[in-house]
Amino acid sequence: MRLLLLAHRYLGVALGVLMLMWCLSGVVMMYVTYPSLSQGSRLEALQSIDWSRCCTLGDGALGDAQRVAHFEVEMLAGIPVLRLRFPSGRSRLVDLSSGRVIRSVSAAQAERVAADYGRARGYWDPPQSEGAIDYDEWTVSGEFDSDRPLYRFRIDNAAQTELYVSSTTGKAVQVTTARQRLWNWLGAVPHWLYFAELRRDVSLWSRIVIYASLAGSVLAALGLYIGVRELLQRPPGRWSAHRGILLWHHVPGLLFGFFALTWVASGLLSMNPWGVLETSSAHAERGLLTGALPSGRQVKESLRALAAVMPSAGIVSVHSAPLLGQLFLIATDDRSAEWRLDARALAAPLSASEIASEAQALSRGSAFAGPQLLTRGDTYYFGHHGDTVPLPVYRVVLRGGQRTRYYLEPLSGELVSKIDRNGREYRWLHDALHRMDFASAVRARPLWDVLTLALMSGVTLLCATGAFIGLRRLARDVRGVRS
Numbered sequence: 001m002r003l004l005l006l007a008h009r010y011l012g013v014a015l016g017v018l019m020l021m022w023c024l025s026g027v028v029m030m031y032v033t034y035p036s037l038s039q040g041s042r043l044e045a046l047q048s049i050d051w052s053r054c055c056t057l058g059d060g061a062l063g064d065a066q067r068v069a070h071f072e073v074e075m076l077a078g079i080p081v082l083r084l085r086f087p088s089g090r091s092r093l094v095d096l097s098s099g100r101v102i103r104s105v106s107a108a109q110a111e112r113v114a115a116d117y118g119r120a121r122g123y124w125d126p127p128q129s130e131g132a133i134d135y136d137e138w139t140v141s142g143e144f145d146s147d148r149p150l151y152r153f154r155i156d157n158a159a160q161t162e163l164y165v166s167s168t169t170g171k172a173v174q175v176t177t178a179r180q181r182l183w184n185w186l187g188a189v190p191h192w193l194y195f196a197e198l199r200r201d202v203s204l205w206s207r208i209v210i211y212a213s214l215a216g217s218v219l220a221a222l223g224l225y226i227g228v229r230e231l232l233q234r235p236p237g238r239w240s241a242h243r244g245i246l247l248w249h250h251v252p253g254l255l256f257g258f259f260a261l262t263w264v265a266s267g268l269l270s271m272n273p274w275g276v277l278e279t280s281s282a283h284a285e286r287g288l289l290t291g292a293l294p295s296g297r298q299v300k301e302s303l304r305a306l307a308a309v310m311p312s313a314g315i316v317s318v319h320s321a322p323l324l325g326q327l328f329l330i331a332t333d334d335r336s337a338e339w340r341l342d343a344r345a346l347a348a349p350l351s352a353s354e355i356a357s358e359a360q361a362l363s364r365g366s367a368f369a370g371p372q373l374l375t376r377g378d379t380y381y382f383g384h385h386g387d388t389v390p391l392p393v394y395r396v397v398l399r400g401g402q403r404t405r406y407y408l409e410p411l412s413g414e415l416v417s418k419i420d421r422n423g424r425e426y427r428w429l430h431d432a433l434h435r436m437d438f439a440s441a442v443r444a445r446p447l448w449d450v451l452t453l454a455l456m457s458g459v460t461l462l463c464a465t466g467a468f469i470g471l472r473r474l475a476r477d478v479r480g481v482r483s
Contacts, residue, residue: 001229004222004225004226005226007218007222008219008222008223008226009470009473011215011218011219011222012219012223012466012467012469012470012473013470013471013473013474014215014470015212015215015216015219015470016463016466016467016468016469016470016471017467017470017471018212018216019216019219019260019264019463019466019467020460020463020464020466020467021190021191022190022191022216022264022267022463023456023459023460023463023464024186024460025186025187025188025189025190025191026191026263026456027453027456027460028183028186028187028188028191029187029188029191030385030449030452030453031183032179032180032183032184032187032188033188033386033387034184034187034188035138035174035175035176035177035180035181035184036174037172037173037174037175040336041175042171042172043316043317043332043336044120044336045113045116045117045119045120045121045172046074046075046116046316046317046334047075047078047116047316048075048314048315048316048334049073049074049075049080049315049316049317049318050075050079050080051080051306051307051310051311052311053079053080053096053097054073054080054096054097054303054306054307055073055080055082055096055300055303055304055306055307056096056097056098056099057082057094057096057099057299057300057303058099059296060099060101061082061092061094061099061100061101062082062084062092062094062296062299062300063296064295064296064297064300065295065296065297066086066295066296067086067087067293067294067295067296068084068085068086068293068294068295068296068299068320069085069086069087069293070084070085070319070320071083071084071085071299071319071320072317072318072319072320073096073303073306073317073318073319074316074317074318075316076105076109076112076113076170077108077109077112077113077170078112079095079096079097080095080096080097081093081094081095081096081102081170082094082096082303083169084299087293091146091168091169093105093168093169093170096303102170104167104168105151105165105166105167105168105169105170107129107132107151109170110151110153110165110167110170111126111127111129111151111153113165113170113171113172114127114151114153114155114163114165114172115127117155117163117172117175118155118157118161118163121157123155123156123157125155125156127153127154127155127156127163128153128154128155128156129151129152129153130152130153130154130162131151131152132149132150132151132152132167133149133150133152134148134149134150135148135150135196135200136152136196137181137189137194137195137196138162138164138174138176138181139164139173139174140194140196140199140200141199142202144164144173144174146166146168147166147167147168147169147171147173148167148168149167150164150165150166150167150173150174151164151165151166151167152164153165159177159178159179160177160178161175161176161177162175162176162177162181163175192209193205193208193209193212206271209271210268210271210273213264213265213267213268213271214268214273216264216268217261217264217265217268220257220260220261220264220265221261223253223257223260223466224253224257224258224260224261227250227253227254227257228254230242230250231254239251245465245468245469245472246469248461248465249462249465249466249469252458252459252461252462252465253462255458256455256458256459256461256462257462259455259458259459260459260462260463262433262434263433263434263459265433266429266430266433266434267434269426269429269430269434270430270434277422277423277425277426277429278422279418279419279420279422279423279426280418280420280422282415282417282418285362285406285415285418286414286415288361288362289323289324289358289361289362289413289414289415290322290323290324290325291322291323291324291325291326292325293322294320294322294327294343298327298343299320299327301343302327302329302343302344302345305343305344305345306318306329306341306345308345309344309345309346310331310345313331313333314333314334314335315331315332315333315334316332316333316334317331317332318330318331318332318341321340321412321413321414323354323358323412323413324354324357324358324361326342326343327342327343328340328341328342328343328348328412329341329342329343329345330411330412338411339411340411340412350410350411350412350413354413355371355394355408355410355413356371358371358396358408358413359371359396359406362396362398362406362415363396363398366398366399366400366401367398367399367400368396368397368398368399369396369397369399370394370395370396370397371394371395371396371408372394372395372396373392373393373394373395373410374391374392374393374394374395374407375391375392376391377389377391377440378395379427379439380405380419380423380424380427381393381395381405381407381417381419382437382440382443384431384435384437384443385443385445385448389416389417390409390416392410393407393408393409393410393416393417394407394408394410395407395408396408402420402421403421404418404419404420404421405417405418405419405420406418407419436448436451436452436455
């Protein structure tokens, strides 16, 4: 017992302040999410595609026999461009007015993108360039690696918006406001230990978060065990053998220690340590549903059909959405309306037979339930306040093995989510325990706020008293060493 007490004490000395920081930053994250630029916001700032200048595309930009994993047509600084991604992962940007390959987006082109973004939101002053950067606090994630270096612009509006534009694709890829930047320094950044210099080394950052969370779990488990044992051995007529700050730590530990343990342990699981809840990739299924990728010749023919059929449709973006070996396109107009086209640029809404064929392909001969159209989330596919999911979707559930669930987007038939056995376990061990997301009724506001804030207040009191006791003990030990 003495060893357990010493372990709890000195883990508290080492982690007390960190545990308190996790509590306080978690409250901030209930109301302010990490910055991101949604696809809808990006598309709102685009100009309508000028089909009269489209579409010149020679073999130097795209060979007839080349396979294309994905392509899209949009305007970039007044010219129509084609963005290509090949199966190898390589990408290419092509000026469709000349057929020339654009090796790198210029600072002037990026400034035009930032100006269009600002004007779409009513700000007509030119954006202020802050130069090209490799990364900063809001672009350190690996998802921006293919866009580096990034052009950063400041828009002089009330929100003090900062916009980041890719030097490889010319897309706006990230946006932040002064409010987001301030509150994320108090929320997501300390909560995830998401400091840019540390986060750049993904392996080191991951190990630090995993082992800190693991140590926090041991600290909480030891404290819970010691607290219950001391409760059972308390003096007659008293709740606790302790007085003062130790009493204020013991009693919240009895009431909220379990929630402290489940929160830090479920946070540990969010890092998927040592592959405990590793879910199988949906890459194979997406390839199965896509089928044979379109060739360069097919891409060119589709572009010519688009230019002929849609010169005045107000289209701001067109991207490929191949399905079951056939090329289809998704067009978005300046009112955010979307529709599906075939390779000849004619309307081709997704049919029931195509959805049925997708379900058959995913089942690989096994029995399955569905496809069923969901207009609201279910137990395993749902949005959580700031985190949204595409709806409606078609759901297909396999009956054998892992009872894997697939969710298909009803416009293009794209596979948007796959939930296997580990995915279901992650839903209960992380989403339920870490975010108090047991069911839609609990998730609904204001019940979720009241419940979560009440529990967080108790856990914060527990961690605050623990941090105080740990710091006091540290100061005492330091004085002892000096003397």
